[in-house]
Amino acid sequence: MPKEYAVYKGEDLLVIGTDKECAEELGVKPEYIRWLTMPTAKRRLAKRKNPEKCTVGVLLDDED
Template sequence: MVKEYAVYKGENIIAMGTAEECAEEMGVQPEYIKWLTMPTAKRRLAKRKNPEKCTVGVLLDDDYK
């Protein structure tokens, strides 16, 4: 099963697809896309002054397809 991700900046979607597809579209490494979905990243981004402007990754499950 291939994992799919959605990457948002605020309320705007930046990329959607596999980690490799999102990374290619954004010009980053696939590990960064995976990291965006981890609890550590979510806690770190929540501490920022403007968390609504942060880049956030969401791991999509079968319910969203």
């Protein structure tokens, strides 16, 4: 089953779906969506001047 992602810009939800669906909606590559969920991306975005306005990705848990 494909992994589901949620992409936010600040407090606003932009899109929910697979990496390919999110990428298509936002006009980026699926690799970028996956990168947004990595610890490296979170550290880099936290160092920005206004981290609350950054685009962030969250990998949604598959809870059955």
